[in-house]
Amino acid sequence: MIEAYRKGFLPNGIRIVTERMEHVRSVAVGVWVETGSRHEAVNRGGMSHLIEHLVFKGTATRSAEAIARTMDSVGGQMDAFTTKEHTCFYVQVLDEHLPLAVDLLTDILLHPLFNADELEREKSVVLQEIKMVEDTPDDIIHDIFAAQVWEGHPLGRPILGTREAVTGYDRVAALGYFTEQYVPPRIIIAVAGNVTHDRVVELFGAGFQGFEQAAAGRTATPPVLKPGVNIVAKTLEQVHLIMGFPGLH
Numbered sequence: 001m002i003e004a005y006r007k008g009f010l011p012n013g014i015r016i017v018t019e020r021m022e023h024v025r026s027v028a029v030g031v032w033v034e035t036g037s038r039h040e041a042v043n044r045g046g047m048s049h050l051i052e053h054l055v056f057k058g059t060a061t062r063s064a065e066a067i068a069r070t071m072d073s074v075g076g077q078m079d080a081f082t083t084k085e086h087t088c089f090y091v092q093v094l095d096e097h098l099p100l101a102v103d104l105l106t107d108i109l110l111h112p113l114f115n116a117d118e119l120e121r122e123k124s125v126v127l128q129e130i131k132m133v134e135d136t137p138d139d140i141i142h143d144i145f146a147a148q149v150w151e152g153h154p155l156g157r158p159i160l161g162t163r164e165a166v167t168g169y170d171r172v173a174a175l176g177y178f179t180e181q182y183v184p185p186r187i188i189i190a191v192a193g194n195v196t197h198d199r200v201v202e203l204f205g206a207g208f209q210g211f212e213q214a215a216a217g218r219t220a221t222p223p224v225l226k227p228g229v230n231i232v233a234k235t236l237e238q239v240h241l242i243m244g245f246p247g248l249h
Helices: 046-057 064-072 095-110 116-134 137-149 165-167 171-181 199-209
Strands: 003-007 015-020 026-033 077-082 087-094 187-193
Touching: 003 199, 015 199, 046 064, 046 077, 046 087, 046 095, 046 116, 046 171, 046 187, 064 077, 064 095, 077 095, 087 095, 095 171, 095 199, 116 137, 116 171, 187 199
Parallel strands: 015 187
Antiparallel strands: 003 015, 026 087, 026 187, 077 087
């Protein structure tokens, strides 16, 4: 019987988890980076999310259009998202296109240009996202709730950052944060589909060749729950309510 789940490491410390599914013809790949709004200093709020946008805007060998067209040409899907504790870049393709998917993922994560003009455009996009959240009660209520229960802790800050912080970012700040956070010990690759574990290790080993081991020390302050009530009045016909309680950990 073939073992479905397997775990392993690349020589540089990147962790790999795979599940072989021989009955399908597709593969889903996720590159998870342990960096999110929880890991940002006060003056770097929203940087993880901004970088998630920027890596798709061009590399040393591909323009933003080339990245999108390459994935579209094989009918695949490529996207990313940021949470409070992770940033994930993922791809879904037919199994025969896995080498291309790995090539694209490793390219955007190893060789992003962080072009200054693209940075300004993406800052504008993020500022619009912030405005949309503020204008959407069932979105903003989660930020209000987090700010209440984790007051004074990074978990209490919004993933998108603030207008003031995002407006002030430049290429030096973005590149510095990227270099500091995107290191092998903080990366986990998860792959499921019609592919073997050894093949995944082979492809990512080649794709991440030259991505050297680096220190990943980080001081994490545990959050302290701060009970309370926060009421924000808005001119609406609805009331949105969140109640939170300590859970098991």
